[in-house]
Amino acid sequence: MANVRINGEDRALDGPDDTSLLWGIRDLAGLTGTKYGCGTGLCGACTVLVDGVSVRACQATLEEVAGKEVTTIEGLDADGNHPVQVAWRQANVPQCGFCQAGQIMQAASLLNETPNPTDEQILESMAGNICRCGCYERIVAAVRLAATGA
Numbered sequence: 001m002a003n004v005r006i007n008g009e010d011r012a013l014d015g016p017d018d019t020s021l022l023w024g025i026r027d028l029a030g031l032t033g034t035k036y037g038c039g040t041g042l043c044g045a046c047t048v049l050v051d052g053v054s055v056r057a058c059q060a061t062l063e064e065v066a067g068k069e070v071t072t073i074e075g076l077d078a079d080g081n082h083p084v085q086v087a088w089r090q091a092n093v094p095q096c097g098f099c100q101a102g103q104i105m106q107a108a109s110l111l112n113e114t115p116n117p118t119d120e121q122i123l124e125s126m127a128g129n130i131c132r133c134g135c136y137e138r139i140v141a142a143v144r145l146a147a148t149g150a
Contacts (some may be wrong), residue, residue: 001064006031007075017063021055022046024062025072029130033073033101037130044129047109048072050120054109073101084108089148095133103129107143116147 002013004021006029013019014027025034025048034057037045041056048057049064049071076082085109094100103126110117110125121144131139 002066004065004070005068006060006070007072013062015062017061019062020058021048021060021062021065021070022057026059031072031074035098035101044106045099045102045121047105047118047129049105049109052109052112054106075103076104082108083146083149084111084142087142091138091142092136093138093142096134099131103131103139107146110143111147119144
């Protein structure tokens with residue numbers, strides 16, 4: 001049994017401590033917005049925030065996040081109006097949408113750390129999140145929009 005705080009709610013997840021955070025979120029907590037992509041931390045589809053910093057949920061365990069605040073796409077903003085989510089809609093980023101939760105969480109982490117990033121910082125931060133549809137120009141534009149509000 002692992003006690004994990006997800007989206008501001010303390011949860012007792014009935015699984016071994018070495019269960020990946022991804023499966024704890026999806027299977028034990030029932031929050032399916034965080035996606036399974038590669039399972040090796042390379043694609044970024046499973047990106048969540050742990051204490052405000054991006055983490056690949058497939059690579060972290062429940063034990064490692066005990067006592068920390070885990071934020072999933074469902075908890076970023078209850079109404080879907082986090083500045084990054086708003087910018088994503090305004091820039092019409094998604095095509096297929098599979099990677100978008102991870103992309104948004106990575107962008108939110110970047111803006112937590114660097115509120116007004118340069119294009120180079122955006123590209124560097126987002127480089128580990130793969131978009132199979134190639135929406136990278138729209139992703140960068142949306143991150144820039146979320147940072148500036150314009």
